[in-house]
Amino acid sequence: MNARVTSILGTKYPLIQGGMAWVADAYLASAVSNGGGLGLIAAGSMNGELLRKEIQLARTLTDKPFGVNIMLMNPCTPELAQVVIEEKVAVVTTGAGSPGKYVEGWKAAGIKVIPVIASTGLARRMESLGVDAVVAEGCEAGGHIGEITTMALIPQVVDCISIPVIAAGGIADGRGIAAVSMLGASGIQVGTRFLTSTECTIHVNYKNLVIKSRDIDSRVTGRSGGHPVRCIKNALVMDLLALEKKGATFEEMETIMVGSLRKAVKNGDMKEGSFMAGQIAGLVSEIQPAQVIIEEMFAEYEEIIKNGGSI
Numbered sequence: 001m002n003a004r005v006t007s008i009l010g011t012k013y014p015l016i017q018g019g020m021a022w023v024a025d026a027y028l029a030s031a032v033s034n035g036g037g038l039g040l041i042a043a044g045s046m047n048g049e050l051l052r053k054e055i056q057l058a059r060t061l062t063d064k065p066f067g068v069n070i071m072l073m074n075p076c077t078p079e080l081a082q083v084v085i086e087e088k089v090a091v092v093t094t095g096a097g098s099p100g101k102y103v104e105g106w107k108a109a110g111i112k113v114i115p116v117i118a119s120t121g122l123a124r125r126m127e128s129l130g131v132d133a134v135v136a137e138g139c140e141a142g143g144h145i146g147e148i149t150t151m152a153l154i155p156q157v158v159d160c161i162s163i164p165v166i167a168a169g170g171i172a173d174g175r176g177i178a179a180v181s182m183l184g185a186s187g188i189q190v191g192t193r194f195l196t197s198t199e200c201t202i203h204v205n206y207k208n209l210v211i212k213s214r215d216i217d218s219r220v221t222g223r224s225g226g227h228p229v230r231c232i233k234n235a236l237v238m239d240l241l242a243l244e245k246k247g248a249t250f251e252e253m254e255t256i257m258v259g260s261l262r263k264a265v266k267n268g269d270m271k272e273g274s275f276m277a278g279q280i281a282g283l284v285s286e287i288q289p290a291q292v293i294i295e296e297m298f299a300e301y302e303e304i305i306k307n308g309g310s311i
């Protein structure tokens, strides 16, 4: 890992916390930023007013830079795009689409722009718009995903653009950092491991489910409708998969999905909640402060590098 990413982010470590909708609030973002990474407030569940309040709260909790993730399927995106400019947010990441029309305005406001992409095509388009870096996210990740694994995606994205590539999907320890650095990544984004951070405000049932889940416990729903989402399997997920097999429409599936992420995060509803998490959840086994997670991951990575690649 090199200094290209830390100089863009203004951080000690080349690490971004995933922009997890409903999950990543000012408390998680400030804890990650205070721990030496770049914390993100996820605006996926917010309107402009809520996002502004959350940014202002984060400023009382950290004097380090933090960012905002804008999930482009959120209908409030135009007002959110304006709020990050007015609030002079340091970094904006985007997900679940192309941020094309917003990039110029953000760059003119001095914001570092880092879209999350899941294919080489979008990576190239983003570079041509003048973004600062991309997060290339493999389909091991939780939530809304693309089609390609981290292992296959990272080297292909690295070869097709010149801006830094930050790897995401399946990274939760120092071995993951070492692996993606060998593939050419200049930084990492971590979501699932921060779900079980002390400062993460999700329901305790969600944290326990992540800790308990094994390698094979996640499922992807919504592939047929073109919106694949990875969650830890439960009654909701199995119902959705059965409906999908029967050829249910996107609208039918959507009716069941609506509000399910909030039910997981806020109520810990084990039956009707959608517990988004990556395949690496099987490796996550304890609740730790965000700073400890970050330091442990990079210490492990340094040790691997020192030993010439082995642990």
Ligand code: TUI
Residues within 6 Å of the ligand: 021, 044, 071, 094, 095, 096, 097, 098, 116, 117, 118, 122, 137, 142, 143, 144, 145, 146, 229, 261, 276
């Ligand atoms: O955005 C994510 N992950 C997310 S967003 C989210 S919120 C949600 N809630 C309920 C249902 C569905 C989503 C949960 N997880 N990751 C970044 C990401 N972006 N992964 C894949 C993509 C992506 C996919 C296709 C980006 C662009 C794209 O195509 C755009 C184009 O125009 O080519």
